[in-house]
Amino acid sequence: MYSYDLFENSMEDELMDFMTGSRWPFHGEEEPVAEDIRKRIEEDVYTSEGNLTYWITAESGEKVGLIRVFDLDDPICLFDIRIKENWRGRGAGRAAVEWLTDRLFRDFPELIRIEGHTRSDNVAMRRTFATGGYVKEMYTRQSWPQGGKLYDAVGYAVIRADWENGTVTKVEDELEY
Numbered sequence: 001m002y003s004y005d006l007f008e009n010s011m012e013d014e015l016m017d018f019m020t021g022s023r024w025p026f027h028g029e030e031e032p033v034a035e036d037i038r039k040r041i042e043e044d045v046y047t048s049e050g051n052l053t054y055w056i057t058a059e060s061g062e063k064v065g066l067i068r069v070f071d072l073d074d075p076i077c078l079f080d081i082r083i084k085e086n087w088r089g090r091g092a093g094r095a096a097v098e099w100l101t102d103r104l105f106r107d108f109p110e111l112i113r114i115e116g117h118t119r120s121d122n123v124a125m126r127r128t129f130a131t132g133g134y135v136k137e138m139y140t141r142q143s144w145p146q147g148g149k150l151y152d153a154v155g156y157a158v159i160r161a162d163w164e165n166g167t168v169t170k171v172e173d174e175l176e177y
Contacts, residue, residue, distance in 0.1 A: 002095050004103070007053035007066070012041050018063055022085040026122040028146055049073060056083070056096050064092050067100055075112045077104065081125075089124065097132040105163050113159045119144050120152035129156035133163065137171050 007015070016034045024030055040046065046053040050073035056065030064087040071077045079100060083093050097116075104114055116134065118125040129136070138155030145151075162169055 001059050002064070002092060002099070003057045004054045004067075004096070004099055005057060007046055007055055009041050009044075009047055011055075012038065014063065015041065015046070015066075018066060018084070019082075022082075024082060026119050026125065027080075027082065030147065054100070056092055058087070058092070065096055067096055069100070069104065072104075072108060072111075075110055076115060077108075077111060078115045078117070081116075093125070093128045094131055097128055097134075101132065101158055101163060105160055111160060113157050115155060115157045117153055117155045119146070120154050126154060126156075132158070133168050134158045135162075135168060135171055 016037050019032045019037050020034055024032070029036070045051065046068060051068065051070045052072060053066065053068045055063050056067065058064045063084075065081065065083040067079055067081045069077055069079045081093060081096060081100075083096075101114060104111055114134075116125075116129060117138075118129075120126075120139065126136075134156035135158070136154060137157050138153075140153045140155070142150035142152060144153040159169070161167075
C-alpha cells in the first residue's frame, strides 16, 4: 500500500537526496546532480501552474517514488514517474500510475487524455503502462537522446472515455500495406 503526497518546494533537501540517491537509466539524466535539481526547484519545474509533483510513500514512511505531472493547463497532460532503485519491480509504479490516472481524471474534468513516454527498451515501464490501461499509440525511432546515443521511444495514453467506461480501446491502423 502506498500513499501519495503533494511535493512542496520546501522539500528541496528530500528531493535532492531522492534524485541523487538512485540511477535513472531510462531518463534523460541518468545521474542528476544536486545543483541541477536545485535550479529546477528555483524555476518552479515541480510546482508551477500546470505542474504537480507527488511523492510515492510506502507504508513504512519511506519515499519510494516521485511523479511529476505537467501541462495540466491543457486538455492533454503528460507525466514522468521515477521509482527508487531498490523499490523497482515491487508494484509501486503500477499502483502509482493507476492512482494518478484516477486522480487526474477526477480532479481535472477538462482533461481528455493522459500521456506518458519512455524508451523502447524500458520493458518494465511499458508493462506498467499496458497493465494500467494505457494504449501504445506511438513508436518513434532514434528520438530519445541520452548518453550520446539515440534510442527509440514509445508513447502511451489513456483517454477519458476509456477510463470512465473501464475499457481499453486499442489503436487500429486502417491502412493495408
